[in-house]
Amino acid sequence: MKQVNSSDDISWRRQSTKSDALLTVKNFDNILCRDPINGLKEIDELLGIKSPSELKVGEAEILASETLISDSDKFALYEAIKNITFVSESQKQKISKSIKPIYGLSIWEKYVPIKSVGLYIPGGTAPLISSFLMQAIPAITAGCEQIIICTPPDKFGSIHPAILWVAKELSIKNIYKIGGAQAVLAMANGYCGIPKVNKIFGPGNSYVAEAKNYVSQKIAIDMYAGPSEVMVVTNDENKAKIAASDVLSQLEHGADSCAFVLSESSVVLRSIKREITQQVSSLKRKDQLTEAVKNILLIKTESSKNTIEMINDCAPEHLVLLDDDFTLYVDSIYSAGSVFCGSQTPVAFGDYASGTNHVLPTGGWARSESGLSVSDFMKKISFQNCNATAFNYLAPTVMKLSELEQLDAHTQSVFIRKKIATKKPRSVFLKRQTNETSIYTSIEIDGTGIYKVDTGVKFLDHMLDQFSKNSLINIYLKATGDLAIDAHHTIEDTAILLGDALSQAMGERSNINRYASSTLIMDEARAQIDIDLCTRSNLNLKIPELSEYIGDFPSEMLTHFLDTLVKHLKFSCHIDIDGKNSHHMIEILFKCLGKSFQEALKINKQQATSTKGIL
Template sequence: MLTSYLYNNLSAQDIQQLTARNTDENNDIRSRVEQIIATVKQQGDNALKDFARQFDGIELQQLYLDRDTLDRLAATVSEQQKQALKIAYSNILKFHQSQLLRENPVETMPGVTCWRETRAIERVGLYIPGGSAVLPSTFLMLGIPARIAGCREIIVCSPPQKDGLVNGFIAYCAQLLDIERIYLAGGAQAVAAMAYGTQSIPKVDKVFGPGNQYVTMAKTIIQTHTAIDMPAGPSEVLVLADEQANPAYVAADLLAQAEHGVDSQAVLVTTSQQLLDRVQPELEKQLQTLPRRDVAAKAIQNSYAVITATLDEAMDFSNAYAPEHLILATDKWQQLTGKITNAGSVFLGHLTPESAGDYASGTNHTLPTSAYARSYSGVSVDSFLKKITFQHITADGIKNIGPTVEILAGLEGLQAHKNAVSIRLSTPES
């Protein structure tokens, strides 16, 4: 099932090729997405209806669902399912509320005080995938920090189902989040609509949400015009395991990621050939029980295993891969956490499946993929905030800092900058 490689036999080029994923070498995806974006910019709502007909197989008379419709859909959710969504909502809320921090003013020198204050991004756009798998959990992961941050307006786009609606779980999450309207648009066209605006969908200041390679490419292209959270494309996991790992657990974790989509990737890095030999039949056995086994099987074909001599070597490979999700399936995880430099979210020990973070532990599951964990963090309350710096200088403060500014402005040849200080020193306000 998993093609295996020996770490000691891998060159730097081999590692670079193994850790690369979701590439678009011929620019086929970029070209198609650029066409979609251009069409949405030119034709607005009509383009979205045409794309819904083309991609979703539905004729839309209206591009949104109002609160009454969402309430009716939410009523179809069972009490048990509502309770599970409420628990997830509560845990995600608790974790993200802890991220609201107030910074104290700092007196950098006598009479010179500086500080930062946060302000919510006013209008944000949330993309909730709804293709082969509908993800109400993503709605909570994006909507909760947006509400905590205090964003004035939250625009939500999700692809329509064949009946021209969204499912009840998405609608119930809209109730929990106090969202009045969901726009029926998916894929790259939804990203374009939020970035540039249409007759129905307002332009937003920042676009959030994961998606396939087309959604990720659309976000990459529009970020010269509208901010994005991060490149968050096809999902991935790297399981770092030693001889202590349970092969059934490891196989389950690999398949949990693989069932997201055929372009997902599940990588096993292990110090034990014996463990790998035991994981392979577990993959075969568990795969047969999955409703989405065809999807998972194709993803596994695009995945692989790496055998290392030590856990340190395993961690070196993991940091090179920079996984969206990293599972440390070892009793020695406490020895490894300090060595992690690149990862979106980390799951420690044998009883911490990545599924817990996907749904209900409280951490956010909107994370950087395709090695972007080298430079991006996952979504948090901070993602929905701006930090504005303030400073105030007193009469004593301008005397203290003024000469330094005059010298620095002079050495850069910016006389007006120097004069703005000098005039205050020579004629202070009474």
């Protein structure tokens, strides 16, 4: 146990055993590869352990577990199963909602279970029944067809009856009496008659973790889940006893476990140190804990900000925020496996029965990895389908990009299809460049109301978003203008480009509804808008007096924006607005205008364009 300051050069974890573990893993792999059936006995002899007479647990042994554990044990296990199942079911994803980035292009994802998974259940120093629950229930929830369990037997060659009882309750039958790195190697390669799996899960000591890393070159693994670790944060001396108990609860997993205690008070750290020493002497695993407490680092921090920096730098597997002000920390924590908030939330709750998963990233991997969940037992397959409209819209882009990469087979695969995709898309890409502004836009009339607008005038962005959403016209627009002077040029040129783009995207304007009338209300505001998508420009606008600015938008520019849009899009528009709130009146205007465009732009092959024959 060592006390340091946060300003010291801190090495969070010992790295010395990794190379030794890797050498051992490679040696075991060579033995098992040479003799996949009998190699395990050779490894057991090297380790000085007795090989079980039968590697696979028999059905009779599983059924016998029913009488070997008490009803109170069963009740506790049922409670844990219930909560873990509840959380797992809430995580399960089946098929994502179909999205349409452009009209005629459907994209969706399907989640399917991994067919065969291997679960490693540690048991070298204690039978980790909870680890079995944490892995098996998400695997079952995901729908994995084959679940292989590997767990080390005790010195009598038996598996703890509680593990077998859980297996019986969960209808899992493929259980093997094998532990350590050799279990991981067996599941990855099909050694020892153990079925080869598609992905391996489970925590373990440094040898198990190294074996998982070793086999990850050819098979998927869940994460780096090595020796247990915990970080406790408190500035309250009255919580020293609780802090010490949380530290020891994780150190008892093994002599290579580690713990970190952070406090802004040296007094608190000394109190926790005394408590740890006192509590160790009363625990059953005190011999192992006496070794593990050497891996405790007591760190004095300078402030709550410094504490947060230390937490995120360490990325602990378990993080305990003991004090009542834990809310000061939570929003700033982005590197931790699982966080336990407040003095009434021991790590043991997460280890056993609260429902969250206790298979968590260790060794600093919480910087980029998450705890185990149902999604880890599933994989995602993406699907997509294009109709002729979407094909014609995307084809020029894809052909141009494939030409840039000089991959002409890609280009050809698109070009060949152009012969069968005859429907012309109502879409356009335009750019406008002046001394004051640079604006480009992509317009797709047959869209789904997807928008990404950035003019630099936030209220105008909001209004164009509303227009896009209500018209179902996809709008991508980016403007860079002389906003340091004022917004006039940016607003005006946005209207010019938007009008030109919509006009070009409509093409000949044939076979459309052409006319539309819409009425919408928003609180006290009401809008009535009538449009005719002819090629004659006319704007008739009636709106009460507006406040000088709405957000960053000068209201005097509203009429100019609409008039410019009408002239460049070439259509007739009658707008009648009533209301009191300036924001509401302008917003309902753009929403209602969008609704009118949605109706007027609908394809209608029965609609006569004009008695003149043209618009």
